[in-house]
Amino acid sequence: MRDSEAGSSPRDDDAAEGHRDYVGQPHSDTEGDNIVAAERGAARISSPTHPLGTAGAPFDRRSPFMIGMAAAAGVAVTYGLIEVLIAARGVLVLIAIAAFLAIGLEPAVSWLVRHGFPRWAAVTVVFVVAFGMLAAFLAAAIPPVVDQGTNLVHNAPDYLHHLRQRYPAVDELDSRLHLQDQLQQAVGGGSVPGVVGGIVGAGKIVLGAVTGTVVVVVLTAYLLADFARLRSSLYRLAPSSRRPRTILIGDEIFAKVGGYVLGNLLISLITAVLTFGWLIGFGVPYPLLLAVLVAVLDLIPIVGSTLAGVVVALVALTVSLPVSLATVAFFIALRLFEDYLLVPRIIGRTVKVPPLVTVVAVLIGGALLGIVGALLAIPVAAAVLLLARETVLPQLDRN
Incomplete structure (x- = not known):
């Protein structure tokens, strides 16, 4: 209420209606005529249907002040986004990996849902089966792989010495580059601080890998469980008039990424099994390590x-x-078998990317994100080509 020595006037009562009883008390005439007039206007525009009034005329976006503010805000927001992306690069990579895994597992989840499974049950079954198989494989393969890898590292100088004696070209290369001395120094270790530093560094790498794996697994589970709602929310960002076509293109991209992820994993498994059989047949050492x-x-x-x-x-x-040359021929034949039989039958031609685009995408992805970028380069390139073919090129043809 208003505090005034002269009492309340109609003018003051009208203004008081535009002032909240529990905001800015004590309410007095000392606030000034401008505020009193504004409060009187607030009381007039407030109505039962619009208690906070209706929106007024928009600001003049062509005014120099608005143009300057918009430009400054755009620069500030762009700079802030770049800084956020750089600071959160590691986390964003983990999110991208989890998203690709979720998209890759989504066809299996949707198949179970179409056959009567609740969404949560389908996600649980696919998640347990996929990561259970991965965990079983790692539990069975890691001990012999570690053992064979350790033996390979320790026996590397002996192997090099053996190669020097059998092949003059290797002996000449070793004489120039001192390969055996470098291997002996690397295997034999160095000073105690160097060894301790190496152990600490290895521990950090292992801890980071374990932490990243846990984060990816948890994020994949959440993305799979909420994939339908996330898909709907993503499509709602498109204007209503463009939403149907956005759904068609978006689902096609999801199908390409999902087919590529699952197909690529299956092809890698097949090549590993064939390689393991070849190495066992010709007595090449460390077959399991090399197959992995x-x-x-x-x-x-x-x-x-x-x-x-x-x-x-x-x-x-x-x-x-001869075994080495035969192994080279085997890998050439394996590459042809993969490119002309496995890829068309397993992945299909829906993720077909021109060879030049494939090479450029892999190089750029590897330069930006390392191995992860190289792995994700092909599905990303396929999605970009699809968007260009369906949106950009028709627009350019019309112009």
């Missing part, structure tokens, strides 16, 4: 299988030169 290496590297398009073939051929050289 082939499976991991084969996930990287273009360069992955080539790099894996070079590594395996070098190890096969410790058996004999």
Whole structure:
């Protein structure tokens, strides 16, 4: 209420109606005529249907002040977003991995839902089966892989010495680059502080890998469980007139990414099994370790299988030169088998990306995000090509 020595006037009562009883008390005439007039106007525009009044005329966006403020705000927001992206780069990579895994597992979840499973039950079944199989494989493969990897590291100088004696070219290369001395120094270790520092660094790497894996698993579970609502919320960001076409294009992108993720994992598993059989048949040492290496590297398009073939051929050289050359021929045949039979049948031609675009995408993805960027480069490139073909190019053709 108003406090005034002269009492209340009609003018004061009208103004008091525009002032809240529990805001800015004591309410007096000392607030000034401008505020009193504004409160009187607030009382007039307030109505039962619009207690806070109706929106007024918009600001003049063409005024120099508004243009300057908009430009300054745009620069500030852009700079802030760039800083946030740089600071949260690691977290965003984990979110991207979880999103791709969720999209890859979504076809299996939707298939179970269509066959009568509740959404939560379908997610639980797919999640338990997928990560249960992964955990079982890791539990069975890690001990022999670690054992074989340790033996390979410790025996590397002996293998190099053996190669020097059998192949003059290797002996000449070692004489120039002193490879055996470097291997002996690397395997034999260094000073105590260096060893301690290496152990601490390895512990940090292991801890970071475990933490990242847990975060990815949890995020994947949440994204799968809430995928239908997230999909709807994403499509609601599009204008109503464009929403139907957005749904068609968006679902096509989801299908491409999902098919690529599942198909690429299956192809890597097949190549690893074939490699393991080849190495066992020709007595190449460390077959399981090399097969796992082939499976991991084969996930990287273009360069992955080539790099894996070079590594395996070098190890096969410790058996004999003919076995090494036969291993090179095997990987060439395996690459042709993968490109012309496995990829069209498993992944299909829906994720077909031109070779030049594939190479450029892998190089850019690897430069930006390392191995993760190289793994995600192909589905991202496929999505970008789809968007360009369906939206940008028709618009350019009309112009």
